[in-house]
Amino acid sequence: MWNWFYKLASPPYVYRLAAVLAPWLLGGAALCIGYGLVDGLVFAPPDYQQGDAFRIIYVHAPSAWLSLSAYTLMAVAGGIGLIWRIKIGHAVAAAAAPIGASFTVLALLTGSLWGRPMWGTYWAWDPRLTSELILLFLYVGVMSLRSAFEDPGRGDRAAALLAIVGVINVPIIHYSVQWWNSLHQGATVAKFARPSMPGSMLWPLLSMLLGFMLFFGGVLCLRLRGEVLNRERQSSWVREVVRAS
Amino acid sequence: MTPRRKRLYVVLGILGGVAASVALAVMASRDNIMFYYDPSQIAAGKAPSDKRFRIGGMVVKGSVTRKPGDLQVRFVLTDFAHQVPVEYTGVLPDLFREGQGIIAHGSMSPNGAFVADEVLAKHDEKYMPPEVAASLKKKAGAKPIS
Numbered sequence: 001m002w003n004w005f006y007k008l009a010s011p012p013y014v015y016r017l018a019a020v021l022a023p024w025l026l027g028g029a030a031l032c033i034g035y036g037l038v039d040g041l042v043f044a045p046p047d048y049q050q051g052d053a054f055r056i057i058y059v060h061a062p063s064a065w066l067s068l069s070a071y072t073l074m075a076v077a078g079g080i081g082l083i084w085r086i087k088i089g090h091a092v093a094a095a096a097a098p099i100g101a102s103f104t105v106l107a108l109l110t111g112s113l114w115g116r117p118m119w120g121t122y123w124a125w126d127p128r129l130t131s132e133l134i135l136l137f138l139y140v141g142v143m144s145l146r147s148a149f150e151d152p153g154r155g156d157r158a159a160a161l162l163a164i165v166g167v168i169n170v171p172i173i174h175y176s177v178q179w180w181n182s183l184h185q186g187a188t189v190a191k192f193a194r195p196s197m198p199g200s201m202l203w204p205l206l207s208m209l210l211g212f213m214l215f216f217g218g219v220l221c222l223r224l225r226g227e228v229l230n231r232e233r234q235s236s237w238v239r240e241v242v243r244a245s
Numbered sequence: 246m247t248p249r250r251k252r253l254y255v256v257l258g259i260l261g262g263v264a265a266s267v268a269l270a271v272m273a274s275r276d277n278i279m280f281y282y283d284p285s286q287i288a289a290g291k292a293p294s295d296k297r298f299r300i301g302g303m304v305v306k307g308s309v310t311r312k313p314g315d316l317q318v319r320f321v322l323t324d325f326a327h328q329v330p331v332e333y334t335g336v337l338p339d340l341f342r343e344g345q346g347i348i349a350h351g352s353m354s355p356n357g358a359f360v361a362d363e364v365l366a367k368h369d370e371k372y373m374p375p376e377v378a379a380s381l382k383k384k385a386g387a388k389p390i391s
Contacts, residue, residue: 045374120338185370197372
């Protein structure tokens with residue numbers, strides 16, 4: 001067990017492991033998202049108030065969930081790199097940042113498209129919307145900070161520290177709809193409560209969430225391989241890999 | 246103390262410090278970050294009288310009146326404790342209806358009505374098919390409403 005744990009800190013091992021995992025994760029993602037889209041967009045019943053417009057939830061909610069969990073993963077990986085000086089931690093954080101930022105953009109865009117017909121506005125300076133926008137700025141800040149230093153090691157450490165400090169925004173986004181009066185409604189699916197939607201609407205949503213997670217994992221593996229190769233380009237094992245290909 | 250330990254404590258210390266200051270800032274600015282005030286807060290004088298602000302509440306059933314040939318609407322907002330009359334001229338969002346939660350942006354006029362120039366509809370986190378909503382309504386109608 002510990003042996004495997006130590007192996008995870010070894011770049012060549014991670015490089016090979018990611019290649020094995022990526023197709024499985026992406027294949028699973030295709031299945032889950034395929035089922036979720038068909039069931040959610042075609043077979044799930046329309047909402048009693050919003051009609052068919054509510055179906056945008058099947059893209060909006062998973063994107064928003066992933067924008068938060070990808071950020072948390074990025075901060076934890078950065079922390080592992082920062083505190084224990086494990087290089088692969090920084091590589092994971094660097095690989096995760098653009099994917100998480102894309103999910104954040106997707107959540108903001110789909111939310112805006114949903115808000116226009118239902119709320120009557122594309123954007124409002126509401127606590128939930130504003131804190132999600134700050135999350136996007138944090139992602140952009142972490143990515144630009146990493147590349148702002150001549151010395152990549154210093155860039156990694158600075159980015160990791162910013163990511164860790166910014167993690168405070170994650171609970172703020174999550175609880176913003178409870179702490180303040182907000183235009184955004186509360187959570188439909190919460191961990192310990194019964195979801196406020198029937199199974200016929202819920203199953204495709206959960207499938208989409210799982211699919212988005214697997215997709216994130218798969219893309220992370222692919223990006224991580226590139227990141228590791230680039231970071232280890234001076235080492236002998238990368239030369240071996242390049243020669244073999 | 247190993248350097249690793251030290252780094253761990255430094256990072257945890259920074260995180261704790263920033264979390265504490267953000268928590269204090271959030272608590273201090275809670276009233277300012279309010280997206281809207283409800284009728285009870287307005288009755289208690291918490292809403293600004295000289296500035297524009299947002300008011301949120303439920304549209305009272307049967308209170309919506311329209312001026313014929315005009316876009317002007319009047320309705321009453323309630324949070325089931327206090328009520329505020331609202332005047333608005335313009336196009337209402339699709340979800341606007343009696344019994345629906347809405348948010349209006351504007352200011353209080355001297356006659357005690359809230360004059361809005363923007364009305365947003367709020368919806369809750371519950372989703373259900375129309376048939377389920379209809380049967381729930383039927384059940385609720387059969388029981389005496391407290």
